[in-house]
Amino acid sequence: MGRQSLDLVEARQCCGIARLVAKVGNKNDELWRRFAVAVPYLWLLVFFLAPFAIILKISLADPILAQPPYSPSFDSDGSPAMSLGNYGFLFSDDLYAITYLRSVAMAAVTTVLCLLVGFPIAYGIARSSTETRNLLLLLIVLPFWISFLLRVYAWMGLMNNYGVINTVLMWTGLIKEPLQIMYTDFATAVGLVYSYLPFMILPLYATLERMNMDLVEAAQDLGASRTRAFWDITWPLAKAGTIAGCLLVFIPAMGEYVIPYLLGGPDSLFIGRVLFDEFFLNRDWPLASAVAIVLLMLLVVPIVLLQRAQARDEEQAA
């Protein structure tokens, strides 16, 4: 037996030991991994799934004058006493359908406006020098240091009939009578765009900042104008940030209550407002719960579809 075969034996032994060590290590790793995954799941279970189950249960009950103000899910003899009556009511009354549609439309308009305003801002920040960049990012986040309600009130001060905007316009002589800005859909849209703009800018900035500027120059070098290079390169590569930003704006804007309540007109129908009214004014918890469940479905279905599409894209790429 030569030196060579001896080496082989040694090597094999070494391999065995290494594998053993790796196995023990793997077991520990595995435990940690499960633990790490379990934490967010537990969180979701306690703070999302359980409340969701409760709301779902209430939405299937009838309103009664009692504490709590809804009928139990099971009769005294143990037979289930649940009905889809609330949902039937939602779908039979046009008011709810119109309100849902208006909310979707308003949230969509807000999202598009945020994208139109936010994209150039995010692009500008991503392309500025490091020091300016940090300052600009700070300015984007700065409003969060002031209470959200206070900022909405500030907009009331700007937009009401004797507010800053009207006063200035009348002073310059452009208008004689104050413009009715407050308590309109326009005011609501302004408030929504203002409040949710940072949620559009930040994810967009994150993707644009990582993008290699050589790519845009390469496209120009190969014959694309600036505009063409934007649509061919920058836009598709910013897709992930655009989707994230749009979701971050669309979802909360859809259920927004405070902004339409404070800035919108008395007849502006927003699903968040209907929800609030049913719950607190009418004390119809079951109907309010049904409204909430339908709202959730309206939001979840497109998101799931979008994620499916993205996953499919990635699979195709791989």
Next chain:
Amino acid sequence: MKNFIHIKGVSKHFGDFVAVDQVDLTIAQGELFSILGGSGCGKTTLLRMLAGFELPTFGSIEIDGSDVTHQPPYDRPVNMMFQSYAIFPHMSVSKNVSYGLRKDGVAKKEVGRRVDEMLELVQLAELKDRKPDQLSGGQRQRVALARSLIKRPKVLLLDEPLAALDKKLRERTQFELMNIQDELGITFVVVTHDQEEAMTLSDRIAVMNGGRFEQIGTPKEIYEFPHNRFVADFIGTINTFEGVVTVVQEDEISVYSDEAGEVLAASGKQLVEVGQQIEIAVRPEKIFIGKEKPADSDGVCLEGTVDDLGYLGNRSLYRIKLASGKIVQVSSQNRRRSITRFLEWDDKVWISWKPDSAVVLLD
């Protein structure tokens, strides 16, 4: 040869900083021209002005007889291969390569044919449907090359084309690049900080420093006849001896150097005067090394001790300490196969070179 690219008095200022300082340069058609320099010497800025990404502060650039100074990048008959390769990550190999043709509105059939032809040339035909993240570094480099060549530009600009490749691949790619250039006859302008790369690739090299050209010439001229200290130092290694001119003859001068402790001869007609302070420079591989004093020495012969040595396989490097304390680097081919060393530390040795190996540096 026809002057194809004509750079006239071009400067580029960024605020107070002068990146390129009144540069003049002509490059012939079909030439493989390198701009060589350290980082911040202005070479990339010059390349970007050729590509159209930067506007010269002063001066003008002509390509093939027409002034392109103010032409935007997408209108120039010039394409660029980026140092980062800048391959579009969301497009397949063939979509990347065809991009330039598609933007020019070339017919679909023609695009397909030319893409296939180009991928054949860079040996990527079987990878045409891959996405960039499924390619190796060398493959990405070839995609970038194919993409920048497909429009048959009059000039191809290459920014550090081989810097991202490992050594073996770099050597192979170097020759591929030269073959492709030869085959297509396109004028190549290469920017690099790697002198070896510049030496093997180029027909001519411009050595750049502080926004100006120090010397423009063939690789041989630059290496063997450097104009000044910077060029001599930048390209390869060189030993320099400070000294005073003692004799000036028709085809040889003598220089006394304290550092060498000897009179050093340098052949050739030199524009110097007796008493002038100059430097004599010798490349390490031009110096012979031996244990005995060479008998037929008609050149320079100095005694010293081995201060340090290094074995590099094909050759050995020696650092020889002279009596004055001056260290001289010597490189010697390992012609004989042997396990024992020819020289050891602290050995007494003689180093010698011929007068025509010496370079006279005036500044």
